[in-house]
Amino acid sequence: MSPVPLSPAELRALVRTVPDFPEPGIQFRDITTLIGHPRGLASSMHHLADMARLAQAQKIAGMEARGFIFGAAVAVQLGIGFVPVRKPGKLPIDTIGVEYALEYGTDRLEMDPGGVADGERIAIVDDLIATGGTALATVELLRKAGAIVDQALFVIDLPDLNGANRLREAGVEVRTLIEFEGE
Ligand code: AMP
Numbered sequence: 001m002s003p004v005p006l007s008p009a010e011l012r013a014l015v016r017t018v019p020d021f022p023e024p025g026i027q028f029r030d031i032t033t034l035i036g037h038p039r040g041l042a043s044s045m046h047h048l049a050d051m052a053r054l055a056q057a058q059k060i061a062g063m064e065a066r067g068f069i070f071g072a073a074v075a076v077q078l079g080i081g082f083v084p085v086r087k088p089g090k091l092p093i094d095t096i097g098v099e100y101a102l103e104y105g106t107d108r109l110e111m112d113p114g115g116v117a118d119g120e121r122i123a124i125v126d127d128l129i130a131t132g133g134t135a136l137a138t139v140e141l142l143r144k145a146g147a148i149v150d151q152a153l154f155v156i157d158l159p160d161l162n163g164a165n166r167l168r169e170a171g172v173e174v175r176t177l178i179e180f181e182g183e
Contacts, residue, residue: 005043012178014040015156027182029156031127035069044177045073048125048153051175052078055151057123059116061085063109063138070155071125083115083122085138096144100137109137111145118146128156129176130183132163139172156180 006014014034021028034040052060052074061083062071068084075082088097088108095110116122122142129135135152142149152167157176161183164174 002042003039005046006037006039008047008177011040011044011047011155012180015178015180017180025183027180029128029158029180031066031069031155034155041069041073044070044155045077047177048155049074049077051153052123052125052151055123055153055173056121057151058121059083059123059147060125061111061116061122061138061142061147061149062125063134064090066127067125070127074123074125074153083111083142085141086110096141098137098141098144100133100140102133107137109134109141111141113145116142116145116147120147121151122147122149124149124152124172126152126154128158129154129163129167129174130158130161132161132166135163135167135172136170139167139170151175158183 016030016033018028059081060071060075062068063085072082096113097110099106139149152172154176157179167174
């Protein structure tokens with residue numbers, strides 16, 4: 001029998017905070033220490049999979065790179081497929097993509113247009129939501145591919161940056177395991 005999963009409070013204590021990375025003023029919430037713990041990834045997966053089950057997800061989409069770790073684990077747990085949302089130029093086929101604004105400049109996300117069927121219900125999984133820019137671009141991309149996207153799951157929320165509310169305004173319900181104040 002698998003052990004009782006760690007609680008969200010226990011998972012929170014496994015996240016390493018690195019001040020002033022990648023730039024001054026940012027408190028980087030590093031999940032390396034969480035997934036390095038023998039039960040950290042399995043317990044995160046357990047809680048996220050419960051949420052994805054409730055959302056009746058037919059597939060999981062995860063964003064490169066840390067979304068792959070948690071998203072793929074949840075997909076395995078539920079016995080459903082995984083859609084990788086990639087950084088530009090990584091996929092060896094014709095892709096669909098969306099551009100989105102960063103603080104300085106723009107970035108782009110791409111996926112295989114055949115990765116979802118029309119009307120398929122996809123839940124997004126990532127390690128952390130900050131401003132919500134990455135997740136909103138992912139919602140737009142998956143919807144462009146024909147998916148229904150009304151659920152997004154994150155290990156960590158930074159509520160001061162308001163990303164979860166931006167997603168809710170786009171019709172996406174947001175569930176998170178743990179929160180940290182600040183940026
Ligand atoms: P955003 O698009 O602003 O919601 O940023 C989300 C992405 O940036 C997530 O996939 C995180 O991996 C990363 N990120 C943003 N802020 C932080 C932070 N303070 N600590 C760790 N990762 C962060």
